[in-house]
Structures are given as C-alpha cells and as structure tokens.
Amino acid sequence: MITPLNIALLVFDGVQILDVTGPAAVFGAANDAVGYSFYRVHILSELGGKVKSNCAIEIDSSSLKKMSPRSIDTLLIAGGTEDKVCEFAALQTVRKWVLKASMSARRYGSICTGAFALGEFGLIDGKQVATHWSSCFDLQTAYPDANIDSNALYVEDGKLWTSAGVTTGIDMSLALVANDLGNEIADAIAKRLVLYARRPGYQSQFSPVLKAQIDAGAPFGKLITWMQEHLVETLTVSTLAERAMMSDRNFHRKFTSATGETPANFVETIRLDHARQLLTSGLSIKEIATKTGYLNATQLSKAFNRRFGISPSFFREMNSSVPISRTDGSN
Incomplete structure (x- = not known):
C-alpha cells in the first residue's frame, strides 16, 4: 500500500489566497486522477485555527506543533505582502520547524513572496530563485547572495522550488506532480482545471x-x-x-x-x-x-x-x- 506524501502549505494572516488554493487544488486533483491518495495536503500555521487571507476568506489551518517536520515530503510557503511574510518568518517556532523540515524534505520552496521567508531562514543563498516580478528588486536587495530570476514563472534548483506567485503556483505544482506521476497525469489535471496550457518554468512572467x-x-x-x-x-x-x-x-x-x-x-x-x-x-x-x-x-x-x-x-x-x-x- 502506498503511503501518501505529506504536502505542507504554510500560511499566515494576510496570505495570498491563490498561493494556497491553487497548489492545493492541483495536488487534490492528482489524487482524483490516479484514483487514490498519493498526496495528503496539510494547511499549517504557527498556532492553527482560522487564518484570514488577503481577500476576506478565512482558511482553516493546523498548528505546526501537530505535524512532525520530518514527516514532510514537500514544503511550500505561500506569499502575501512582504511585511506579513517577514513577520511570519520572524516567529521562532516557524523558523525552527521550517529549518528542520527543509533538511529532511524531498523538496521545499515558496510561492510568490514566500521567498522572503526562505531568505530569512538562509535557504536561498547561492540559489536560483523566482518570485513575483514586483518583488524581485526587494528580494535581491535583501538577500544579495541569492540569484533572483525576474523572468521565470518558476525555478527548480536542487531541492528548492520557487514560483513567481499567484497563478504560477499552479504551474509549479503541476511540474511537481509531473515529476512524481508523469506528464500524462499533469496534463489531465491541467485539462480538468481548464487551463489554457501547462506553462514551463522558463516562460516569462510576461508573455x-x-x-x-x-x-x-x-x-x-x-x-x-x-x-x-x-x-x-x-x-x-x-x-x-x-x-x-x-x-x-x-x-x-x-x-x-x-x-x-x-x-x-x-x-x-x-x-x-x-x-x-x-x-x-x-x-x-x-x-x-x-x-x-x-x-x-x-x-x-x-x-x-x-x-x-x-x-x-x-x-x-x-x-x-x-x-x-x-x-x-x-x-
């Protein structure tokens, strides 16, 4: 019997809703496509409970303390305003949990400005990184040892996966699914979600x-x-x-x-x-x-x-x- 892979999506008050729901929808659709629970998606925040998104929608979350960081296969930090992301990253509970999870996880990364949290944790130094085009300059200034790709929709650099944000979190999640289950499943998910096309990471944020x-x-x-x-x-x-x-x-x-x-x-x-x-x-x-x-x-x-x-x-x-x-x- 296949043990589902734990996908952790980290959220906080003010989180960009599509950075969470987009990837979650892709991983959920992957389970439907293969006919069993290949993934188990966990929405995690520091304390758990309801988290307010940036658009008046509340998201139910579980506390980081209830999830062993070593049980995570894929860790993704969602984005929001830069100050909200950095406030989240400043929490010692979050920092310790993410660092432990990133060491044992098969892959980790961020969606949109979630890259600022990775930067605070020292996880993007020397790495190729993508984030939303409007935050590239600030991210490069804050973390000069990172190599910020202001053009790509998403970037894979070893275990690190980062995306430009919002709908590109869907593109990156489809690429993660394609790595795990093959292009046929990823294409089926894209079709189900009525996407125009699966966009590769090299594609520019601006067509x-x-x-x-x-x-x-x-x-x-x-x-x-x-x-x-x-x-x-x-x-x-x-x-x-x-x-x-x-x-x-x-x-x-x-x-x-x-x-x-x-x-x-x-x-x-x-x-x-x-x-x-x-x-x-x-x-x-x-x-x-x-x-x-x-x-x-x-x-x-x-x-x-x-x-x-x-x-x-x-x-x-x-x-x-x-x-x-x-x-x-x-x-």
Whole structure:
C-alpha cells in the first residue's frame, strides 16, 4: 500500500489566497486522477485555527506543533505582502520547524513572496530563485547572495522550488506532480482545471503578447489580441494594416516603433511562443505547426531552430519530466 506524501502549505494572516488554493487544488486533483491518495495536503500555521487571507476568506489551518517536520515530503510557503511574510518568518517556532523540515524534505520552496521567508531562514543563498516580478528588486536587495530570476514563472534548483506567485503556483505544482506521476497525469489535471496550457518554468512572467500589449497600448492592443487568436491565418502587413485602418507603410513604421519588432518578426514571436507552450503537451510537431500557422512541421522546425538554436523535438526532450516511482513513504 502506498503511503501518501505529506504536502505542507504554510500560511499566515494576510496570505495570498491563490498561493494556497491553487497548489492545493492541483495536488487534490492528482489524487482524483490516479484514483487514490498519493498526496495528503496539510494547511499549517504557527498556532492553527482560522487564518484570514488577503481577500476576506478565512482558511482553516493546523498548528505546526501537530505535524512532525520530518514527516514532510514537500514544503511550500505561500506569499502575501512582504511585511506579513517577514513577520511570519520572524516567529521562532516557524523558523525552527521550517529549518528542520527543509533538511529532511524531498523538496521545499515558496510561492510568490514566500521567498522572503526562505531568505530569512538562509535557504536561498547561492540559489536560483523566482518570485513575483514586483518583488524581485526587494528580494535581491535583501538577500544579495541569492540569484533572483525576474523572468521565470518558476525555478527548480536542487531541492528548492520557487514560483513567481499567484497563478504560477499552479504551474509549479503541476511540474511537481509531473515529476512524481508523469506528464500524462499533469496534463489531465491541467485539462480538468481548464487551463489554457501547462506553462514551463522558463516562460516569462510576461508573455510576448502581454508585454507587447503593455508597451504598445492604443491603437495596437486590440490588434495584438486578435493576432494571437488568429495565428492560423495569413498575417501579412497588408492584412494587419487593413485591420488597423492604416496604410501598409504607416502601419509598419508605427507598429515597429510601438512594439520594438517589425510586424513579421512579431508574428513569428507569438507563433513560436505558442509553439513552445504546445511542445509540453502530447501534440505532434505536425499538429503544433497547424495550430500555430505554419504550413508543415518542416517550416515550424526551421523557424524554431533559427530563433532558439535547437529543434522543436530536442526542446521537447529537454523540457520533458521524468516520473519518480513511489512505493512507500520514505524520502
């Protein structure tokens, strides 16, 4: 009989609710997908009882004292405002428990600004770390020995797993499940949660589409959204200029100035970005080419190799997860 793996999610008053419920939902869905309790999720706080989240929802929690730190397989500290996280990390009971758990756990980490607690405990020195984009500077300033990745959705560095926060906690949790149970189970969970795609950790917190929309603003924001939704169509300068109600020459000049890329380069950027997302799914290269507006797999491969220096198939191989077989409760 398989002993469930204990997942500890540490919370405190003011915790970001999605940093807790997102990962918890993923691990719960994993149990449903395999048909038995592979994971046992524990919501833990210093004293236990009801914890107030940042959005008026209270979360029931158990006291850290009731859970042996050496029984934890995966420890994750949720985020909140930086001051609330640091107040939580300053509690000696919490500090001692986390340090003991991190030594014996198979993996530990944080979601969003929970990384500040890890920093207070000395657990990110010399490590590659992700956190919410708005807190990267503060985290790097506070813990200069850490290497803060301001771009990644989540980062794995040995036993340490950290995510950029909010919905990226779901992405990281799916990656943890994929490591344990394989990509097929993780993909099934993503489908059940109605996620657009499983996002790999290297993906930027700001997608090329979102960044372009922010940078370009009016009059190209809506056009960029339309482009993303119509990748399978022929997106020539003339087609895009007509939708923007501009001459070809004027559109090319203004679009390039607003986004930093020519229209042709930008179309390739969003097509290849979508292709990278789809490469973590079970679709064939031919199917991905069709969905991203390329005539065939060869055309996609040439564009992918020109942009990233590797083939789509090799990229998929590099970013595939290796299942870890579990038959007992040992770490």
